[in-house]
Amino acid sequence: MKKDSNKGFVLVETLIVTAFVAGVLVFLYIQFNNLSRNYYESYKYNTVTGLYSLIDIEEFFELDINLPLILDEVNKNRYADITDCSLLNNNEYCKKLLELENISHLYVTTNNVSGIDLSVDDDFSKFISKINETGTQKYRIIASFKNGEYATIRIGENYE
Amino acid sequence: MNKKGFTLVELITTFSLVSVIVILLMNLLVLIKNIYSESNVKTNLLINQGNLNKVLNEAFKKDNLISYKSCNESDFCYDFNFSDGSIKRLNVTKDKITFDNYVYKLSEDSSIINPTVEKEYTLSNDLNSYDSMLVIKIPIKNKFYSGNFGANIIYQYNSNKISL
Structure with a gap:
């Protein structure tokens, strides 16, 4: 069975x-x-060398006579592309400085970057999306470096 | 007939499923352990880099540089003379950086690669703006992590006002 x-x-x-x-x-x-x-x-965001590079850039901007024009552009369009240095008066010096600081793209924007379309690659967009608006400064410098790093600092304590 | 116990099929199925789960979880544990141990070493490198850059940048931004000259203590040794009358010595050897009272002793897996001090000059449209730079590069490389953990100092000046 x-x-x-x-x-x-x-x-x-x-x-x-x-x-x-x-x-x-x-x-x-x-x-x-x-x-x-x-x-x-x-580890690629706001590195030590990146932040100090942007401090150098800010120091140079403050002496350029075209700074008010750049800030006007930022107030109108929320950002100004400084990568080719054409907006600056001292543009040869600017190009040398960007080369020595190893910067591939440089923008001046409003402190609040939400909604700004900078037409950059995905990695750069990802970094920008993580930026929070803090502090009382009106503007911000954002840079991408040739070694794949990114950094941003607020500027504009003394600007109108 | 004794109805207790497991059949062979049940046992084989259970062991194979459990072993797959354990292997995958072990991989995750190894990944987390690597992240933890790596973050300790890398954090120390970054802290030291931060301190080095802070000390150098503070010195060069606080006072105007008047002149600099090389000294004989090592292959890379410079005395920087500032407007407040102070002279600060930057001495870089294979495994140590000293600047004034600051000392940075590198760990065994880090090394300094070809430090340089160079001047750059550009033609400027604006007599009141910068037209020159003193560039101090102290690249520090680590055996285990890619990237530069050293310093890149740029002192900007106007050559019409200062001659270095």
Whole structure:
């Protein structure tokens, strides 16, 4: 007489459990992947040398006679692209300074950068999206460097 | 017949699922452990870099530089003479940086690569603005982490007012 065994798992049960466990693991893996990627990216933001480079840039801006024109442009369009130094009076010096500071893109913007479309690459956009508006200064310098780093400082304590 | 216990199929299925879970969790643990240990070392490098840049920038921004000349203590040694009358010596050897009272001793896995002091001059449209720079580069590299953990100081001046 044949006896049926009731022990063991049905195939469907096994598949359901496997799919559930695999789903949980994939979710955890994605979360930790994002975590580690954000961790490594954060080392490229507002580095020591980047911040001091922008302080040098600000020091130079304050002496340029075209600074009011640049600030007018920022007040109108919320940003001014300084990368090619054409807006500055002392543009040869500006180009040399940007070259020595290893800067690839440089912008002067309003302190609040939300909603500004700077037409930059994804990594730069990601950095800009993390900038919070704090402080009483009206303006901000944002730069990307040739080594993949980014930095920003607030400026404009003495500006009208 | 004894109906207690597990069948072979159940055991094999359970062990294989558990082993897959354990392997993936171990990978995550190793990743977190690496992040933790790396952050300690890298944080120290960044703190030292911050201090080095702060000391150098404060000295060069606080007072006007009048002159500088090399000294004989090592291959890279310069005395900087400031407008307040102070003379600050910057001495860089293979594993140590000293500037005035500040000393930075590098760890064994870091090294200083080709420090330089150079002057740059450009033609300026504006006699009152800057037209020259004194560039001090002290690159510090680490065996385990990419990037420059040193200093890049740019002292901007007007050559019509100061001659370095």
